[in-house]
Amino acid sequence: MEELDFATAFPFSEGAKKYISNSLINEKVIEIAIERIKRGMAGEIRTTALFSENDKIEWIASFATARMILGFLKNSNITNRFAVTESKIARSMLDKIDEKTVERVGEIFGITTINDGKNIIIDMCAFLKNSPRSIDYKLINRKLTGGRMEIKASEKRRLIEEAIRKRIEIIPLVKDPPQEIKAAASRIDALVPKSSTTVVIKVDNHPPCIAKLLEGAKNHINLNHQARFYLATYLTGINVSEDDITKIYSDLPDFNDRITRYQIGQIKKKGYTTPSCATVMTYGLCCAVCKIGSPLNWHKLSKDRKEEIINGSK
Amino acid sequence: MDQNERKFASEVFSEYYKGAKIEIPKIEQREFGFGNIKKIDARHLSFGTREEFRKYLVNNTPLFVSHSASYYEFPSGTPMVRKGFLGADLVFDLDIHAEGKYGAYEKLEAVKSDAVRLLKDFIMGDFGVKKENLIVVFSGNRGYHIHIRDERFRSLMGEERRELVDYVMGNGLNYREFFSLSDTKPQRLLGPTPSEGGYRGRFAKETIRAVREKPSTISKTLKEDKLEFFIKGIEEGNWSRTSIAYEDVIKRLGAIAQTLPVSSVDTDAGVTQDLSKLIRVPNSIHGETGFIARVIDIANLENFDPFNDALVNDKKSIKIEFLEDVPELRFRKETVGKFKKGDIAEFETPISMFYLLKSSAKMR
Numbered sequence: 001m002e003e004l005d006f007a008t009a010f011p012f013s014e015g016a017k018k019y020i021s022n023s024l025i026n027e028k029v030i031e032i033a034i035e036r037i038k039r040g041m042a043g044e045i046r047t048t049a050l051f052s053e054n055d056k057i058e059w060i061a062s063f064a065t066a067r068m069i070l071g072f073l074k075n076s077n078i079t080n081r082f083a084v085t086e087s088k089i090a091r092s093m094l095d096k097i098d099e100k101t102v103e104r105v106g107e108i109f110g111i112t113t114i115n116d117g118k119n120i121i122i123d124m125c126a127f128l129k130n131s132p133r134s135i136d137y138k139l140i141n142r143k144l145t146g147g148r149m150e151i152k153a154s155e156k157r158r159l160i161e162e163a164i165r166k167r168i169e170i171i172p173l174v175k176d177p178p179q180e181i182k183a184a185a186s187r188i189d190a191l192v193p194k195s196s197t198t199v200v201i202k203v204d205n206h207p208p209c210i211a212k213l214l215e216g217a218k219n220h221i222n223l224n225h226q227a228r229f230y231l232a233t234y235l236t237g238i239n240v241s242e243d244d245i246t247k248i249y250s251d252l253p254d255f256n257d258r259i260t261r262y263q264i265g266q267i268k269k270k271g272y273t274t275p276s277c278a279t280v281m282t283y284g285l286c287c288a289v290c291k292i293g294s295p296l297n298w299h300k301l302s303k304d305r306k307e308e309i310i311n312g313s314k
Numbered sequence: 315m316d317q318n319e320r321k322f323a324s325e326v327f328s329e330y331y332k333g334a335k336i337e338i339p340k341i342e343q344r345e346f347g348f349g350n351i352k353k354i355d356a357r358h359l360s361f362g363t364r365e366e367f368r369k370y371l372v373n374n375t376p377l378f379v380s381h382s383a384s385y386y387e388f389p390s391g392t393p394m395v396r397k398g399f400l401g402a403d404l405v406f407d408l409d410i411h412a413e414g415k416y417g418a419y420e421k422l423e424a425v426k427s428d429a430v431r432l433l434k435d436f437i438m439g440d441f442g443v444k445k446e447n448l449i450v451v452f453s454g455n456r457g458y459h460i461h462i463r464d465e466r467f468r469s470l471m472g473e474e475r476r477e478l479v480d481y482v483m484g485n486g487l488n489y490r491e492f493f494s495l496s497d498t499k500p501q502r503l504l505g506p507t508p509s510e511g512g513y514r515g516r517f518a519k520e521t522i523r524a525v526r527e528k529p530s531t532i533s534k535t536l537k538e539d540k541l542e543f544f545i546k547g548i549e550e551g552n553w554s555r556t557s558i559a560y561e562d563v564i565k566r567l568g569a570i571a572q573t574l575p576v577s578s579v580d581t582d583a584g585v586t587q588d589l590s591k592l593i594r595v596p597n598s599i600h601g602e603t604g605f606i607a608r609v610i611d612i613a614n615l616e617n618f619d620p621f622n623d624a625l626v627n628d629k630k631s632i633k634i635e636f637l638e639d640v641p642e643l644r645f646r647k648e649t650v651g652k653f654k655k656g657d658i659a660e661f662e663t664p665i666s667m668f669y670l671l672k673s674s675a676k677m678r
Binding site for chain 1: 439441443466467469470471474476477480484485487488491510511512513514515
């Protein structure tokens with residue numbers, strides 16, 4: 001892959017900087033950056049066809065400009081949505097490019113692997129730092145020896161995607177940007193729906209694991225599949241309405257109203273019940289020692305016992 | 315403890331700290347916490363050098379001394395976010411909870427055997443940590459701490475460390491997934507081999523050990539020649555060499571899978587995953603027992619006996635009177651006690667101090 005194409009596809013790379021160092025923030029680049037953020041907010045995983053060298057450089061500059069806008073805006077909801085979308089787009093690129101280039105992208109994040117001809121081997125810490133917190137990536141289900149483990153080629157790409165998301169999510173605060181950036185930030189801010197959830201997120205109303213997920217959703221953390229499933233079955237189990245659950249999920253960075261409602265509908269239709277504490281533990285979502293068997297039993301506990309558990313989990 | 319007894323303990327502590335081997339890598343980047351009433355009464359303290367720290371211990375003789383597993387740019391900064399996190403050692407805390415003041419001591423051997431397994435099978439085996447990058451420490455009371463000072467783990471954050479806790483505690487372990495059926499005819503039950511790493515290898519090894527020791531683990535009618543045939547199969551990853559139905563083979567080995575994790579890792583304390591927690595300073599004295607939280611030579615770990623090896627070296631004789639009934643214990647490889655309330659006895663300093671610090675006795 002040519003240097004410029006690499007920088008266009010992966011604008012967070014060091015090499016991308018050299019194309020934008022002398023580039024000015026102009027009206028066109030700001031417009032592209034705004035579109036890019038909007039695309040992130042909507043979760044549209046589509047790439048943009050770029051042909052001329054100038055278009056590519058503007059595209060790279062728009063990434064840096066978008067980060068500047070987000071750094072000024074300080075809205076974790078938009079930033080996290082932007083990070084999720086950008087990382088998914090980068091992932092779609094990773095699925096198309098050759099192994100050597102994938103390796104090069106991985107190296108940016110310390111994801112280096114050895115291919116012994118039969119297996120792809122990775123250091124366990126590189127795996128831990130970049131794997132999504134989902135049951136499929138739990139260390140316990142892996143062949144782990146001497147600090148190294150086997151992964152599939154597709155899993156390596158998934159690790160890189162996760163690393164990209166985490167990298168993009170960290171945006172330094174921009175205190176006093178040029179006027180054009182401030183104006184762009186106001187335009188983005190105006191697009192943000194003001195969500196308000198109706199379930200009171202009071203820690204002692206729910207078991208600590210659920211409180212943590214609710215707080216995570218509120219703070220626009222990208223909860224994994226098991227966490228979303230567990231939260232939805234729990235909320236369904238305590239009779240929270242579909243509309244209210246959807247409102248809670250609307251804070252997630254990759255929220256999609258249609259898919260969320262469909263999934264809540266499926267949970268109800270197929271009669272999925274709230275998993276037991278033992279299952280929650282296997283999801284890696286247990287964060288306290290409640291000894292209640294089922295998270296729903298939380299509501300049968302005395303106030304004192306709840307407080308004792310909450311204090312113990314801190 | 316009255317003032318006199320506290321003074322006595324302080325003098326013993328102070329004398330010990332004058333020559334104690336306290337080595338904390340990057341001491342200037344650690345946060346310290348001290349306690350006299352609780353285990354940590356004050357924290358967010360820091361020391362520039364080892365000597366400065368030693369001087370503090372000699373002069374102030376706190377009952378409990380802890381440091382952060384984390385390294386900070388500004389270790390005394392508050393709140394936590396201002397400290398500037400630079401990384402952290404990976405620490406495992408193995409602890410036992412038991413009824414009463416003395417209930418844990420009879421279980422210390424079991425915790426030690428968990429510590430040995432955690433160290434050899436998991437930390438050195440699965441995680442590939444080299445001996446020179448870790449220390450094993452007696453906690454000073456009811457368990458053991460393992461500090462891993464390997465650069466690779468230093469930048470792991472809380473959730474990633476939680477994964478390691480889940481791993482050693484077996485949370486999410488489904489041994490049934492170790493097995494699959496071959497697509498050959500006749501169909502074979504394929505499973506892990508003892509040469510594999512991680513839980514798979516451990517499961518195969520433990521199965522071989524268990525069926526050799528007690529063939530009824532797998533079948534009451536398994537004869538010796540058939541047993542070796544079955545074991546040979548496991549060594550090759552073929553678990554079919556028996557007349558027992560495959561599903562029954564898997565089912566009967568469930569109990570073995572349950573013995574594989576290390577269950578005494580303390581997740582309540584959360585020192586492994588909570589980067590803000592403090593851990594007892596290795597080779598400091600534990601204020602509830604007077605035992606030294608001794609750094610143990612790994613080669614001697616299996617023979618380590620806290621009631622002999624963690625005692626301060628002070629042969630002075632101290633007379634005490636028991637304030638409550640106390641069970642029999644073994645100090646210096648000899649039986650001590652049991653004692654009834656009102657009994658009077660005389661021991662060398664560390665033994666008398668042990669009962670005083672546990673508020674089971676007073677000085678006479």
